Amino acid sequence: MPKLQIIISSTRPGRVGPSIxxxxxxxxxxxxxxxxxxxxxxxxxxxxxxxxxxxxxGDYAHDHTQRWAASVASADAFVFVMAExxxxxxxxxxxxxxxxxxxxxHKPVGFVSYGGVAAGTRAVQAxxxxxxxxxxxxxxxxVNIAFVGQKIDSTGTLRADDAMxxxxxxxxxxLARWIEVLAPLRPGR
Ligand SMILES: Cc1cc2nc3c(=O)[nH]c(=O)nc-3n(C[C@H](O)[C@H](O)[C@H](O)COP(=O)(O)O)c2cc1C
Numbered sequence: 001m002p003k004l005q006i007i008i009s010s011t012r013p014g015r016v017g018p019s020i021x022x023x024x025x026x027x028x029x030x031x032x033x034x035x036x037x038x039x040x041x042x043x044x045x046x047x048x049x050x051x052x053x054x055x056x057x058g059d060y061a062h063d064h065t066q067r068w069a070a071s072v073a074s075a076d077a078f079v080f081v082m083a084e085x086x087x088x089x090x091x092x093x094x095x096x097x098x099x100x101x102x103x104x105x106h107k108p109v110g111f112v113s114y115g116g117v118a119a120g121t122r123a124v125q126a127x128x129x130x131x132x133x134x135x136x137x138x139x140x141x142x143v144n145i146a147f148v149g150q151k152i153d154s155t156g157t158l159r160a161d162d163a164m165x166x167x168x169x170x171x172x173x174x175l176a177r178w179i180e181v182l183a184p185l186r187p188g189r
Contacts, residue, residue: 002076002179004034004172009093010083011042016114016152020145021081022160024112027168028079033176041092044068048095055101065099072103074106076189077110077175084115086121097130104131104147106185109180110139110171119144137178141170 006024010017018040025038029116046064053059060066083090097104109131114121121144126139143164151159183189 001033001035001170002060002103002176002177004036004077004079005029005072005075006036006038006079006081007093007096008038008040008042008081009090010085011090011092012164013082016148016156017081017083019152019156019158020114020148021125022050023160024079024081024168025142027160031172034077034172035091039071041096043098044071046099049098051099055099056155058102061145068096069100069103072100074110075107076179077108079110079112079175080127082111082113082127084113084118084120084125087118088126089123094130097134097180101134104134104136104185106135106182107138108137108139108182110142110174112143112145112168114145114148116148117146119146119149120148139171139174139178141167142176143167143171149170151176 006021008017008021021038025036028034046068051065052061060069080093097188111124113124124142131138153159
């Protein structure tokens with residue numbers, strides 16, 4: 001079964017990222033067809049990029065990079081759970097992307113964004129050239145959650161509506177299609 005990694009991209013204390021990530025993982029599990037893994041960049045705990053060689057060489061000096069590389073290499077597709085910070089995506093996510101190269105390549109990525117009135121959509125638009133540089137395929141269907149603070153209850157659970165669930169399903173279906181289409185570009189998998 002293909003592995004879908006859901007990556008929480010905010011790391012600050014008090015963040016809502018884990019609430020959104022838990023919902024995405026639940027939705028992906030309910031759909032079926034994926035081995036779902038929830039990754040929290042706060043737990044991955046990478047330093048600011050500190051590899052001496054270009055990641056394209058895959059010659060990683062540090063244990064933390066080798067661990068991160070093994071984790072990302074094990075995935076067939078991703079969902080980035082994206083906070084919007086100053087009209088863009090988070091620094092921890094850019095850092096986590098920059099650490100690696102081939103491990104991201106020829107894999108599809110879906111976006112679940114959140115924020116205020118713009119629902120994190122500026123963060124999604126900002127990351128598209130970055131994932132393209134890594135030869136990733138951005139899924140068109142996405143989940144964009146506006147006024148996210150109002151949608152999380154006192155237990156920290158995201159109160160999703162039908163439209164959000166329908167959007168998530170479209171995104172997962174698209175990721176599943178891209179996994180099939182991209183398989184010939186990933187020989188040995
Ligand atoms: C540094 C910072 C910048 C922010 N910039 C934006 C923004 O540009 N657009 C927006 O809709 N919300 C913005 N917000 C509000 C976030 O959408 C909101 O705090 C959200 O909970 C952040 O995700 P997190 O809780 O997972 O960190 C910003 C929040 C922070 C902390």
